[in-house]
Amino acid sequence: MRANVWESWRERVDDRLGDPIWWNDVLQLTKTVLAAVAAWVIAASVLDLPQPFLAPWAALLVVHATVYRTFSKGMQQVAATVVAVLLATVVGETLGLTTGAITLLLVVALVLGAVPWLGAEATTIAATGLVVLTTGFEDDVMLVARLLDTAIGVAVGLLVNVLVWPPLRRHTAAKALDRVDDGIGELLANMAGDLGDSCQDEEVTGWIDRTRDLDGDLDQAWALVRQAEESARMNPRRSARAMKNPREWHGLLRRMEQAVAETRSLARTLGGKEAHREAWGESFAEQWISMLGDTGRATSAADPDALLDVRRRLEVLTEELRSTERSPEWPIYGALIINLRNIIDAMDRVAAANPIGRSRVPIRVPVRRAAGSA
CATH class of the missing domain: 1.20.58.220 (Phosphate transport system protein phou homolog 2; domain 2)
Incomplete structure (x- = not known):
């Protein structure tokens, strides 16, 4: 009974390990994490920016399933992030951190998100603007730092997705x-x-x-x-x-x-x-x-x-x-x-035409030898 369970488990794991689609998804996940962590390290440890959270956020936005979408959709999301930072700064300096300021920011963000050029990124603008408004908007130096954070995340995300085994579906x-x-x-x-x-x-x-x-x-x-x-x-x-x-x-x-x-x-x-x-x-x-x-x-x-x-x-x-x-x-x-x-x-x-350019990855779970075998 135990041998049958082991064999069934081994076959399932072999199927997954030999599936190139699964490995493609694992690689994409790894690249996304790598881009976000690298952006954070550059912004926080190398450049010592005061609030570097926008760097990994921007990196996450631009790492897409395809290189083309990384540039097209990713650029829309990055533009939405920049708009959100500027909007939060203007609203914060004008009204401060008040209920009215948050209300105004969300309304304007959702309206801007409906603009076709921004690709309906209403949620991105609203969420990013809300985070920026509630974490501080004291001076122009903070604004420049946040725009620099975003630029770092964009650059790292693009480089990782394009240069590290670009996805091909x-x-x-x-x-x-x-x-x-x-x-x-x-x-x-x-x-x-x-x-x-x-x-x-x-x-x-x-x-x-x-x-x-x-x-x-x-x-x-x-x-x-x-x-x-x-x-x-x-x-x-x-x-x-x-x-x-x-x-x-x-x-x-x-x-x-x-x-x-x-x-x-x-x-x-x-x-x-x-x-x-x-x-x-x-x-x-x-x-x-x-x-x-x-x-x-x-x-x-x-x-x-x-x-x-x-x-x-x-x-x-x-x-x-x-x-x-x-x-x-x-x-x-x-x-x-x-x-x-x-x-x-x-x-x-x-x-x-079958198989259509598909091959299995040669990775398997080792076969367990029977007791007493040479």
Whole structure:
């Protein structure tokens, strides 16, 4: 029992340690902490500024998930911080630290935050201004020191995020694409298994609902591919070049969209009153259901050769049906064959492209040797 628990724990840890996406998130967290701490050390220990809290605050604001966003979104947040410092200084010197001053500062900050150029940074302006107002605004030296704090944080955050392994969201997008094609393959295999038994209306409804879930996964995959494309902009890494215009990935996503649509159409056809295994005849049912299951398994395994083999078998079945006497079930046969053929044609390129530039990190938990082993 203890050995099974250890093995299960080790497999989970191995999966996490070998996941490049997890390591990318760990690296981003480390860089954010590094930028904030470095900004604090420079402001507090090197330059000995009186209140250096704005340096790590500004560094945190500019370390974003992509280099491009570090410059675009980060600059908006930095501008909001500078506006907040100036606003708090003006309000403090005019009204002092009073309830009216705080009220005026929050109102003006929230109004300024709605200006499009500031990127709707109302919360940043309000929070920073409130901290600056309540911690002191006595003289111009303090104002200059706080602006210097902000400049230090900005510079350190930009340098750390750009120079220390700038983020490239290629692996995250690749995993999202893999999740979609695995989901398509699993659904097709499950449909074949359900058709092998007595298929009920509940199963058909479940299939259609799962295609809608896949639509949601596709929307997320599109968003992550766009983020990966953004992460390549202004990124000095050599591997970023291929992601600046990921046409191949766009094509793969469109193919998966078609496969999901064909699968939904297939499920609706199978849910019709005439589309039941008992009405098809075993000569068609056994072959077609077998090919449906093989298509799902080949899709999940990203095996383009297996998909092409199913495509050839489907063509043979079609020729056999043409040479036999026409059956009342011909419309159903044709619909099922066309749906399955279109799914195979859409997914073979996806299978050939897998894995899409993704590799596992070669880190594992050591295997514990049995007692008494050499």
